[in-house]
Amino acid sequence: MKNKNQLQPSVMIVDDSETMLLTIKEQLLDAGVSPLIICNDSQQVLDLIAENRVGVLVLYLVTPHIGGEELLKKVSNRFPEIPVIVLTALAEVDTAVRCMKAGAFDCVVKGTGMHDFLNAVRHALKLRKSAWETESLGQCIRSDRPENPEAFAHIIAQDKKMLSLFRYVEAAAPSPHPVLITGETGVGKELFATAIHTLSGRRGKMVSVNTAGLDDTMFSDTLFGHVKGAYTGSAGDRKGLIRQAAGGTLFLDEIGDLSPESQVKLLRLLQEGEYLPLGCDKHSQTDARIVTSTHRDLWKLQEEGKFREDLIYRLQTHHVHIPPLRERSADIALLTKFFVRKTYLKEKKEVPEIPEAFTNLLETYPFPGNVRELQSMIVDAMVRDGSGVLSPELIRPYVTKMKEKEKGSPFAHLKMLPTLRQASDMLIDEAMKRSGNQTVAAKLLGITQPTLSERLKKRRMMSGVKYPRVLRANPCHFGQ
Numbered sequence: 001m002k003n004k005n006q007l008q009p010s011v012m013i014v015d016d017s018e019t020m021l022l023t024i025k026e027q028l029l030d031a032g033v034s035p036l037i038i039c040n041d042s043q044q045v046l047d048l049i050a051e052n053r054v055g056v057l058v059l060y061l062v063t064p065h066i067g068g069e070e071l072l073k074k075v076s077n078r079f080p081e082i083p084v085i086v087l088t089a090l091a092e093v094d095t096a097v098r099c100m101k102a103g104a105f106d107c108v109v110k111g112t113g114m115h116d117f118l119n120a121v122r123h124a125l126k127l128r129k130s131a132w133e134t135e136s137l138g139q140c141i142r143s144d145r146p147e148n149p150e151a152f153a154h155i156i157a158q159d160k161k162m163l164s165l166f167r168y169v170e171a172a173a174p175s176p177h178p179v180l181i182t183g184e185t186g187v188g189k190e191l192f193a194t195a196i197h198t199l200s201g202r203r204g205k206m207v208s209v210n211t212a213g214l215d216d217t218m219f220s221d222t223l224f225g226h227v228k229g230a231y232t233g234s235a236g237d238r239k240g241l242i243r244q245a246a247g248g249t250l251f252l253d254e255i256g257d258l259s260p261e262s263q264v265k266l267l268r269l270l271q272e273g274e275y276l277p278l279g280c281d282k283h284s285q286t287d288a289r290i291v292t293s294t295h296r297d298l299w300k301l302q303e304e305g306k307f308r309e310d311l312i313y314r315l316q317t318h319h320v321h322i323p324p325l326r327e328r329s330a331d332i333a334l335l336t337k338f339f340v341r342k343t344y345l346k347e348k349k350e351v352p353e354i355p356e357a358f359t360n361l362l363e364t365y366p367f368p369g370n371v372r373e374l375q376s377m378i379v380d381a382m383v384r385d386g387s388g389v390l391s392p393e394l395i396r397p398y399v400t401k402m403k404e405k406e407k408g409s410p411f412a413h414l415k416m417l418p419t420l421r422q423a424s425d426m427l428i429d430e431a432m433k434r435s436g437n438q439t440v441a442a443k444l445l446g447i448t449q450p451t452l453s454e455r456l457k458k459r460r461m462m463s464g465v466k467y468p469r470v471l472r473a474n475p476c477h478f479g480q
């Protein structure tokens, strides 16, 4: 069972004096304030905050390496939501004013008794906890049913993860900023792009372009067009598809395959709304909203040097990640019903009952092709079904074939395979658990500490998930 305190926000104390740290620690614990994170190395503060659920930061103004005031500015910039209580050695009005201006929540003179200090900590902690409660309430509301169900009429779903995505899409759709839609093949990325366009309220059209396999010239020509004589054989002007998306949405599918040159052009389009038709020396402007999608892991491509980091940040201003079908079993039964009905009615056949055993067997199948594959399986089952009954035997060959494929694999015991990113995240978690610090963990993983640190940062940015808390030798966690 999880330690209850792990869910509680911690009070983190930063001071260069070990003795003072222990004194403050004891006084806070005596006053019932816990859990505590103690740190005597100012250089570790930002990383520790990023990795833990810090409710309040207590900062002694004179710290080695990074000066206290400088650290205060960094914390306030990067984590504006965390109240910082500054402990100063002297009762100097100037220092207190500077700290408050730099974002301190309160300023207490060290050694003037615990009363003021404890009051400040308790007050800050209370405010932080209530902000957290509001945040989680907001998340509950966001995960409820969509306000505009008609915009999602073509997306059959009842799984909570999908309903929560609908709410996110509703919030992001009216924004002019780019949306990145990710997810395995066949999960419904294009359907989501359409819903985003519908909900955006834009009057223009949605224009979809599959960029897979387009070299840079074809990418530019298709999207931005060309002027007569731009290249051999270009007899007349061509208006690119982007013109058709004026006032609407340009949906670029499979952007993971874009060439480096096309990535630069896409970045300019996203940043400035500008593009250059082939053979033209004057940029054109567009107000089309850009929605992109890919089944590939852009961060992995970036690590391999195949995708620009700055472009990823731009693309994922709003990020919709659609989970694979095997991770939303509640949807399998509903989609099966939907596709059986659709398929049989289309063929003017009587819609059969769906036996429970049929759905149960489907729920054991990992669906590498997701909803698209389920749809094909139903069509195939209908063709082979001579009796008007949907027998599980009609789909058993798929399940058996998959099991045979898996036989002999070291992962055979896993019901579902992790994705490459999930597997690498699992390894990182394990290495951090075993070692307790990034330097040793990096050695275990055969990478450098900065690379590991970068991976952890990106992970936090991508998912908003906090890195699991680990006990460190120094700095130490108390009161847990």
Ligand SMILES: Nc1ncnc2c1ncn2[C@@H]1O[C@H](COP(=O)(O)OP(=O)(O)OP(=O)(O)O)[C@@H](O)[C@H]1O
Pocket (backbone or CB within 6 Å): 154, 155, 156, 157, 183, 184, 185, 186, 187, 188, 189, 190, 191, 192, 253, 294, 295, 371, 372, 375
């Ligand atoms: N939730 C859903 N409800 C109904 N149909 C769906 C759903 N999800 C996907 N589909 C259907 O599955 C097929 C694949 O969907 P779509 O083309 O949107 O997937 P995709 O993620 O864009 O795939 P790819 O990466 O291969 O382009 C389409 O026929 C689509 O209508």
